[in-house]
Amino acid sequence: MPDQTFAPDWQTQPETREAQGLRLETAPAGGVFLVAARTGAVLPPLSGLAWPTAPGPWVGGDPGMTLIAPNRWLVACAPAHRGAVGAQLEALQAGQLVHAHDVGDGRVWFAVSGPRADALLNCGIAIDLALDRFPPGTAASVQLSRAHVLLHRSGAHAFRLLADASYTSYLRAWFAHTMPLVAGAPT
Incomplete structure (x- = not known):
């Protein structure tokens, strides 16, 4: 029986996840x-x-x-x-x-927002996401927990990440594990 953890990512369905002020939305790129x-x-x-x-x-x-x-x-x-x-x-x-x-058709968007969005992403990205270093309207190709993504800061507390659809399950699992840790951490 095939492992359902790695279902075909190219058939990405929209998904929203929230944890104490953090919001993650996943959608096919279009x-x-x-x-x-x-x-x-x-x-x-x-x-x-x-x-x-x-x-x-x-x-x-x-x-x-x-x-x-x-x-x-x-x-x-x-x-x-x-x-x-x-x-x-x-x-x-x-x-x-x-x-x-x-x-x-081979890409997926992850939208991350909330007052601790930069703290969440800094758990897996090795660049400084402080507003004065990575302001809204900035984009960079980065590794998020070993997955290559294009990171776009779309607002003070909002980011969009474009990833190959083959990383969908992996990145969803990373966010599912990391969001509660960051959401519950002291500011």
Whole structure:
């Protein structure tokens, strides 16, 4: 009989978990694109957004994007806007400015919020999440308890993490174990 602990993660169902002021929401990613540009290509704005030229900032909301490597971006949008953003990227691709891959079906979002969200994430991430060091609108590729994620601080006490769907069970188990420990810890 197969181990039910590791059910197919690509079929991620939305889930919400709460513990004394901490909230975790998990949902399929929907619209996520990896975009690579030709060196020296001048890209027109995507949905009115200029392409970030330095690592760190998360530009926009829906869609939003961040530079993940030289001439490489991650673009994310709500599932309802996936087709429109995909069409804009296809037009850029037709003009031979970029190569874009829709990877949304293989990704999952974790949204962590609450006054101790940074303390929770610092249990598994080795970067300083203090507001003055990692302010809202900042993004970074990090390891969360050995799982590679893209971390985006979306508010003073709110973070979004984008992970490969294959990490869903592992990360849910990590959060289930760690949330009660952090929620009950003295401030």
